[in-house]
Amino acid sequence: MTINLNAFPITIPEGRVDVCEIPFDARELEELREQYRTTHTFYRQKNSILIFSSDGSYPVSGRLKSVDLKENYNVLCFLFKDGLLRYLRGLGRKPLGFKPIELLSTRPDDNILKSIIRSDYPFSIFARYKLDTRIIYGVPNLIIDCSTKTVVTKNCEFFIENGFDLHRRFIAKENDDGYRKIIGVIERVENKTIFYSDGNEVQEVRASEVYLEASRKNFDDYLKFSNPRQFDSIAEKIRVTISSFNSGENKRKKIIKLFEFLKSKGVHLISNDLVNIEVSPNIGRKCAQFDKPVFVFNDGGEADWAERGFTRFGPYTKRTFDRNDPSICVICLEQNKGQVEQFVRKFVKGIHQHKYFSGGLEGKFSLGTSRVEVFTTKDESVDSYKNAIERAIQKKAQDNEKWDLAIVQVRESFKSLSVDSNPYYVGKNIFFLHQIPVQDFTMELLLQNDNSLGYSLNNMALASYAKMGGVPWLLKSSPTLSHELVIGIGSATLQDDRFSGSRRVMGITTVFSGDGSYLVSNTSKVASPEEYCDALTTVLSDTIEKIQSRMNWLKGDTIRIVFHASVKVFNKEEIRAVRAVIDRYSDYNVEYAFLKISEFHGLHMFDSASSSERKGKYAPPRGKYLKLSDYEVLAYLIGKDQLKQASDGHPQGLILNVHRDSTFKDIKYLSTQLFNFSSHSWRSYFPSPMPVTISYSDLIAKNLGWLNKLPGWNGSVMIGKIGQTQWFL
Known part of the structure; x- marks a missing residue:
């Protein structure tokens, strides 16, 4: 079994590197970097600034000394990345940042939208590489990560000429280094002049000088504008293409390609010392596997799989739960009442012959018979929701009781509303004031077929039971x-x-x-x-x-x-x-x-044991981990078996320190x-x-x-x- 990281050991030059040391001053460090960027590099080390030179001269006087890079890995990693930046700039590239260095492949052939949308489309999705260094068990490594980045390739003049509404969209201006900075939000457009607010006052700029923010909303809105009838099919193709690009197989291939290029060239430090990059070693024998956790259910029953535990023993609080035969109120739009009633019945009674949810909330959690009542809203306004919720609370208060659970219909679009205009939060506020837990659902959920819906309702019932005060299981x-x-x-x-x-x-x-x-x-x-x-x-x-x-x-x-x-x-x-x-x-x-x-650390594990799998190629299993040092572990809480489809990309591990x-x-x-x-x-x-x-x-x-x-x-x-x-x- 071969397991590799996207980490490539770097060699340490022999000998020592000359340096000039001066006391640290933040303003002086900034000025020195700005003025002598091409001939020197400056590194802060605690209360000192270390100045490294390409020709042995220094812009200021200080204490001259030499540094052994074998004993100063932090300095070595800094000089290595500095040399990498200089090399990339020498190739005419425009790398951004330093921790990490970001490199965008802007060649037209690397635009993954090219096979989906016409060539004059104003957005592109390019391969993005991130380069950084990390010490792994005493060895300095180059870390290469690869993902995608959406870029607006046409300035705002293009959008105006094509009739796309720019009102209230954010715009950015491009610096000399290629970095685009958000400068404001568009208030109005007159001919090809944009009037924008920067938060303090309204200013103007030529449309040809600024770009739309490369946000998901702008991308989707323009896609709907330019392809209204094909939006859903094109959006799904784009999603699958991006996910496939981020798959373990493709990510690994792209990373290795860039590694081989850098390895063939090597990296020269500013002192002209050559640093070579080595092949990533097989770490298979250094990796280990966590044992499965054990859950505790009713009467002390134990299982390492929650579904099996429920089937054999029932929930942990099966005998002590105090909300049996729960009373449930449902808040929904009056035009959706029939669909919602069908949905709620499946929720409480179950879906016949479903693998995990045939018994519903009542059967799975041994709740008895639910008492459900529906209260409708005329529209999606806050006032309509308030009226329906207050009717529900008053109805129960007349009997000197309260609801055990409220089920509330919401929409995905509510997320974009301000909190005081959002029925989701306003409704929660009212229910919580009366000590009533809330479980929301979206109308989009009702569009699922019964098989998919059963899995969603299974999770929804679990959360609802916990919200009502039940304990589904304990962790041993x-x-x-x-x-x-x-x-x-x-x-x-x-x-x-x-x-x-x-x-x-x-x-x-x-x-x-x-x-x-x-x-x-x-x-x-x-x-x-x-x-x-x-x-x-x-x-x-x-x-x-x-x-x-x-x-x-x-x-x-x-x-x-x-x-x-x-x-x-x-x-x-x-x-x-x-x-x-x-x-x-x-x-x-x-x-x-x-x-x-x-x-977010950029370190990945590629496991050859899954290289022939249909989904999760090169993904490690859940529970695989590697000690990076005596204080650090790379651990996978999600693995190849938790991916739902082949286009789900490569799972992300966590670094624990x-x-x-x-x-x-x-x-x-x-x-x-x-x-x-x-x-x-x-x-x-x-x-x-x-x-x-x-x-x-x-x-x-x-x-x-x-x-x-x-x-x-x-x-x-x-x-x-x-x-x-x-x-x-």
């Missing part, structure tokens, strides 16, 4: 000598429009081990980045206080606290704040780990735990590309972040029973 934890608490830190970026600025909010989820299983404890906490450290320490303190009495922690016990976060770095303030909390619990032996989870300041650093243990958490989401039966600690936290941040923007929202509703359920799924 491995026995250890420590009590464990895992805190997931997620985030969401909220933005009403491009010039109002974005608002980043943080979500926090806690998971702890108890009675041999991992239990999710919903804090439903959200905070701005400025309040985040305080919120984190508050959650940590409150959770420890709650769990230590619940799990009967004893003096001298070992308590392990693990933090999961998809952040760039754990900053010193976070670590300092956590230590301050831990210091309060001196009766216990407390150890902690900060685990950073990186999704345990912070050096952690007192618990067992990367194998931590990565196994995280892998198991990727199967613990009650949003779907399928494995998640992120652990529940992150996916739940992201959902909490997104939902509470938007709800907090509604005038009538009161966050204290989460103190009630609904806050202890998975309301955000």
